Amino acid sequence: MTTLMADPMLAEAWTLSGSVALRPEPFGALAYHFGNRKLTFLKKQQLVDAVNALGDSKTVADALTRAGIPEAQWPAYVKALRGLATSDMILERKPS
């Protein structure tokens, strides 16, 4: 079995910001940050599942696994999570 742990973010612990509201949509979800007033569409339900799993997961890799995302697709999802991190939608937290 091959493990793609190339991106350090996969081993980090993150969580959805307390300033963000996620509204379910047919295409995935709409995320609104009340602090910086940024609006972001999450265009895949699996990404929404992963974001929701972040807070209860020890690592990002754990959250992606729980969301049922194949390892081959992790790089694309990590890229999306980094985009969410850039706009403070998700925040790094201390490992539990």
Next chain:
Amino acid sequence: LIEEVSIDGM
């Protein structure tokens, strides 16, 4: 997988 939208212009 994500699309950022600017709402300030509204």
